[in-house]
Amino acid sequence: xxxxxxxxxxxxxxxxxxxxxxxxxxxxxxxxxxxxxxxxxxxxxxxxxxxxxxxxxxxxxxxxxxxxxxxxxxxxxxxxxxxxxxxxxxxxxxxxxxxxxxxxxxxxxxxxxxxxxxxxxxxxxxxxxxxxxxxxxxxxxxxxxxxxxxxxxxxxxxxxxxxxxxxxxxxxxxxxxxxxxxxxxxxxxxxxxxxxxxxxxxxxxxxxxxxxxxxxxxxxxxxxxxxxxxxxxxxxxxxxxxxxxxxxxxxxxxxxxxxxxxxxxxxxxxxxxxxxxxxxxxxxxxxxxxxxxxxxxxxxxxxxxxxxxxxxxxxxxxxxxxxxxxxxxxxxxxxxxxxxxxxxxxxxxxxxxxxxxxxxxxxxxxxxxxxxxxxxxxxxxxxxxxxxxxxxxxxxxxxxxxxxxxxxxxxxxxxxxxxxxxxxxxxxxxxxxxxxxxxxxxxxxxxxxxxxxxxxxxxxxxxxxxxxxxxxxxxxxxxxxxxxxxxxxxxxxxxxxxxxxxxxxxxxxxxxxxxxxxxxxxxxxxxxxxxxxxxxxxxxxxxxxxxxxxxxxxxxxxxxxxxxxxxxxxxxxxxxxxxxxxxxxxxxxxxxxxxxxxxxxxxxxxxxxxxxxxxxxxxxxxxxxxxxxxxxxxxxxxxxxxxxxxxxxxxxxxxxxxxxxxxxxxxxxxxxxxxxxxxxxxxxxxxxxxxxxxxxxxxxxxxxxxxxxxxxxxxxxxxxxxxxxxxxxxxxxxxxxxxxxxxxxxxxxxxxxxxxxxxxxxxxxxxxxxxxxxxxxxxxxxxxxxxxxxxxxxxxx
Amino acid sequence: xxxxxxxxxxxxxxxxxxxxxxxxxxxxxxxxxxxxxxxxxxxxxxxxxxxxxxxxxxxxxxxxxxxxxxxxxxxxxxxxxxxxxxxxxxxxxxxxxxxxxxxxxxxxxxxxxxxxxxxxxxxxxxxxxxxxxxxxxxxxxxxxxxxxxxxxxxxxxxxxxxxxxxxxxxxxxxx
Numbered sequence: 001x002x003x004x005x006x007x008x009x010x011x012x013x014x015x016x017x018x019x020x021x022x023x024x025x026x027x028x029x030x031x032x033x034x035x036x037x038x039x040x041x042x043x044x045x046x047x048x049x050x051x052x053x054x055x056x057x058x059x060x061x062x063x064x065x066x067x068x069x070x071x072x073x074x075x076x077x078x079x080x081x082x083x084x085x086x087x088x089x090x091x092x093x094x095x096x097x098x099x100x101x102x103x104x105x106x107x108x109x110x111x112x113x114x115x116x117x118x119x120x121x122x123x124x125x126x127x128x129x130x131x132x133x134x135x136x137x138x139x140x141x142x143x144x145x146x147x148x149x150x151x152x153x154x155x156x157x158x159x160x161x162x163x164x165x166x167x168x169x170x171x172x173x174x175x176x177x178x179x180x181x182x183x184x185x186x187x188x189x190x191x192x193x194x195x196x197x198x199x200x201x202x203x204x205x206x207x208x209x210x211x212x213x214x215x216x217x218x219x220x221x222x223x224x225x226x227x228x229x230x231x232x233x234x235x236x237x238x239x240x241x242x243x244x245x246x247x248x249x250x251x252x253x254x255x256x257x258x259x260x261x262x263x264x265x266x267x268x269x270x271x272x273x274x275x276x277x278x279x280x281x282x283x284x285x286x287x288x289x290x291x292x293x294x295x296x297x298x299x300x301x302x303x304x305x306x307x308x309x310x311x312x313x314x315x316x317x318x319x320x321x322x323x324x325x326x327x328x329x330x331x332x333x334x335x336x337x338x339x340x341x342x343x344x345x346x347x348x349x350x351x352x353x354x355x356x357x358x359x360x361x362x363x364x365x366x367x368x369x370x371x372x373x374x375x376x377x378x379x380x381x382x383x384x385x386x387x388x389x390x391x392x393x394x395x396x397x398x399x400x401x402x403x404x405x406x407x408x409x410x411x412x413x414x415x416x417x418x419x420x421x422x423x424x425x426x427x428x429x430x431x432x433x434x435x436x437x438x439x440x441x442x443x444x445x446x447x448x449x450x451x452x453x454x455x456x457x458x459x460x461x462x463x464x465x466x467x468x469x470x471x472x473x474x475x476x477x478x479x480x481x482x483x484x485x486x487x488x489x490x491x492x493x494x495x496x497x498x499x500x501x502x503x504x505x506x507x508x509x510x511x512x513x514x515x516x517x518x519x520x521x522x523x524x525x526x527x528x529x530x531x532x533x534x535x536x537x538x539x540x541x542x543x544x545x546x547x548x549x550x551x552x553x554x555x556x557x558x559x560x561x562x563x564x565x566x567x568x569x570x571x572x573x574x575x576x577x578x579x580x581x582x583x584x585x586x587x588x589x590x591x592x593x594x595x596x597x598x599x600x601x602x603x604x605x606x607x608x609x610x611x612x613x614x615x616x617x618x619x620x621x622x623x624x625x626x627x628x629x630x631x632x633x634x635x636x637x638x639x640x641x642x643x644x645x646x647x648x649x650x651x652x653x654x655x656x657x658x659x660x661x662x663x664x665x666x667x668x669x670x671x672x673x674x675x676x677x678x679x680x681x682x683x684x685x686x687x688x689x690x691x692x693x694x695x696x697x698x699x700x701x702x703x704x705x706x707x708x709x710x711x712x713x714x715x716x717x718x719x720x721x722x723x724x725x726x727x728x729x730x731x732x733x734x735x736x737x738x739x740x741x742x743x744x745x746x747x748x749x750x751x752x753x754x755x756x757x758x759x760x761x762x763x764x765x766x767x768x769x770x771x772x773x774x775x776x777x778x779x780x781x782x783x784x785x786x787x788x789x790x791x792x793x794x795x796x797x
Numbered sequence: 798x799x800x801x802x803x804x805x806x807x808x809x810x811x812x813x814x815x816x817x818x819x820x821x822x823x824x825x826x827x828x829x830x831x832x833x834x835x836x837x838x839x840x841x842x843x844x845x846x847x848x849x850x851x852x853x854x855x856x857x858x859x860x861x862x863x864x865x866x867x868x869x870x871x872x873x874x875x876x877x878x879x880x881x882x883x884x885x886x887x888x889x890x891x892x893x894x895x896x897x898x899x900x901x902x903x904x905x906x907x908x909x910x911x912x913x914x915x916x917x918x919x920x921x922x923x924x925x926x927x928x929x930x931x932x933x934x935x936x937x938x939x940x941x942x943x944x945x946x947x948x949x950x951x952x953x954x955x956x957x958x959x960x961x962x963x964x965x966x967x968x969x970x971x972x
Binding site for chain 2: 019020022023024025026027028029030031033035036038120199200201202203250251252253254255284285286506507508509671672674675678679680681682683705706707711713714715717719720
């Protein structure tokens with residue numbers, strides 16, 4: 001056979017570490033972020049925020065603000081209320097204040113807005129608004145929220161008599177209780193996964209542009225999910241959906257922070273409608289950190305029932321989640337605490353039970369999935385910290401304990417104790433690759449030798465599989481909208497093409513990788529394909545980019561759209577080759593006659609024929625749309641290994657080595673995948689080492705700017721050794737890919753913490769809550785006691 | 798260029814103090830009339846329309862707004878425009894010539910040193926000062942030189958590689 005198939009790597013197909021096309025504008029400084037857009041006649045909006053965590057608003061006097069030259073509008077909750085916009089629905093069936101009317105419920109809550117010629121003027125005028133507050137006692141953690149006589153935070157809600165948002169449970173309570181009765185050893189651990197903020201460098205912002213003459217509202221905004229925003233605006237602002245155009249231009253990082261709809265967006269929209277001019281709102285960093293979607297802040301009470309030989313018999317978890325003042329997560333509606341119940345999916349655990357409670361506090365609202373598939377970060381952190389503690393309790397080797405409990409390669413598909421169906425993986429092989437890379441046996445010997453000199457070395461392991469790529473639509477929806485995604489592919493007559501999807505890149509490189517999928521399916525060189533996302537007037541409906549769902553869902557839709565196009569191209573090829581369709585074979589980029597392989601036509605020739613020489617009766621054109629509803633989640637596996645040295649005199653710990661083994665199935669662009677992993681590992685390191693938000697007893701946010709909210713720089717961040725030897729394709733994804741964007745941020749934190757805990761083994765310390773700040777580690781070493789990161793409770797004065 | 802103001806019949810509105818400054822931006826000489834409180838980053842972004850200089854944090858931490866003033870990397874969100882009087886400013890838009898990218902720009906693309914691209918201009922300019930002063934830096938030198946710039950996407954490893962790639966290329970060009 002004389003194959004004339006194209007070289008897939010050369011055309012930038014599957015597996016090519018193709019350089020990114022979007023870089024061409026970013027390296028020149030010609031990206032187009034929301035704040036870079038200037039529209040004729042544009043005004044600027046600034047938000048006045050509450051200085052108090054909990055207070056009744058007695059009065060708001062805006063007169064002095066109105067008098068500032070250049071001020072066009074001052075918005076308050078009272079004015080919003082006249083339009084029925086003082087409150088808005090959240091993505092989790094709660095309501096959230098747009099501008100406060102009755103009370104402020106967290107520090108930084110939006111109280112009023114000023115729209116002016118210039119942002120400086122708007123800010124000046126904000127400071128001239130007089131708000132009289134009557135302070136109320138603040139609640140800063142779930143314990144206070146549940147205390148007898150605790151002030152009711154959400155007195156705006158009918159039938160809300162306490163601060164509980166939900167009580168949710170999953171699993172088999174009785175079966176779990178029975179398993180615990182039969183356990184040889186019960187290993188218990190209490191943890192707090194601290195509150196964190198995704199904190200992309202670019203803050204949130206919008207430019208609303210209501211055009212009276214067309215009745216059309218265009219909003220440029222920092223949204224990871226522009227179609228969801230369009231639906232939300234249609235519902236909230238009562239503007240017909242076809243008259244709303246949401247455009248997400250370039251986004252300076254999202255990480256889940258840019259999924260929800262924020263009051264600032266809504267206010268800029270109303271201001272533009274009232275003023276009939278474009279209104280730009282660009283949040284400052286403090287506004288972003290103290291008011292927009294935070295993540296985590298979950299307390300765990302966890303137990304494992306164990307047999308003496310190391311077999312896990314059951315898992316039991318109780319969690320309290322601090323959601324802040326409004327339940328404004330974006331969680332699938334069936335699962336109140338996201339996918340927390342994906343915990344222990346990598347291990348063969350017969351039975352388990354989880355009880356989850358959500359609570360209101362006087363803190364910023366959120367609980368967003370920060371580089372995370374709906375709370376899987378907490379799920380996997382709790383899992384791997386519990387695994388570490390259990391191995392210690394049993395006196396077993398950390399690696400061996402995990403290995404004997406892994407779901408085995410021949411056990412798939414495997415039903416987890418909480419109902420998920422995992423479908424593929426080579427967990428033991430990944431573990432082996434990592435143990436070899438980190439020099440496990442050698443390190444243990446070095447560690448023992450160092451101990452004798454009083455030096456504390458530690459090695460931490462974290463292994464996990466996580467559910468990425470929501471939906472399927474049977475189980476996953478947000479506000480009832482099913483979690484599928486979409487792609488549209490148009491092949492022009494000269495064989496060039498455009499792809500549009502319902503996802504929205506924020507650095508993940510969709511403009512590069514979606515073209516690679518089409519190149520793989522059709523043999524059109526990737527450089528001949530452009531990708532466009534983020535404009536709801538042109539892109540097909542999709543649920544956006546978060547939860548590592550782009551490749552599993554929108555990427556699959558790209559492949560399916562390309563296959564539909566190829567099916568039509570085959571008919572065109574048969575017509576051009578004057579043979580029946582059954583006699584036509586495909587190789588990359590080309591159809592040929594089975595009996596005469598030299599006789600063929602390229603995909604480009606088929607494209608030309610679609611516009612110039614189609615057979616009688618065939619619809620012209622070569623394009624298609626695919627809406628893809630995945631049959632299952634994808635289940636990547638990861639094994640992370642960290643070695644550290646802890647300075648016993650100061651509590652400072654340094655990373656000696658970090659090895660990451662990721663099996664995310666087929667890698668479309670290995671360079672981009674590795675970039676995602678390294679980014680995730682750094683967020684994991686940040687979480688373990690320094691990055692957290694806490695609140696003092698008055699509800700003041702500590703971490704309201706980058707001087708207090710610490711993020712690692714190039715100087716602290718360790719180097720990483722990445723491994724991709726193990727590759728288990730996803731059995732149901734069209735090209736065998738699995739999600740990857742968040743794996744390292746999900747699985748990584750426990751590896752760092754476990755390493756430090758391993759260094760402290762033998763001191764009696766079972767847990768130090770993240771972040772493992774030097775003072776916490778030092779305190780643990782000095783006292784031999786666990787260190788909790790729970791925020792302080794006001795003791796009364 | 799002209800600016801039209803609303804006539805608010807308000808005596809105070811005419812009293813916003815304005816300073817006249819002269820400076821150069823990417824080699825071109827400019828004169829501007831600015832409010833004394835105007836930040837240099839806002840002069841660059843809004844006054845000059847050069848939006849490659851980004852603003853991330855307002856507190857001199859993130860470095861997204863890094864530009865060169867007389868060849869030294871500074872954070873333009875914490876310098877007043879009036880302080881730029883008499884100085885030469887280089888922004889990301891001044892890195893490439895019409896026909897050729899700066900090796901740092903090439904390096905960031907070659908080594909996948911960026912994802913969302915928001916920190917990239919600041920990173921490249923901080924790196925430029927380093928390479929101007931030290932053409933053959935170690936990895937540690939690069940990490941230290943970039944420690945005033947935050948990136949949330951890449952984990953820095955590829956940024957460091959990008960800068961080393963550019964250093965190699967610049968040295969090759971000189972030998």
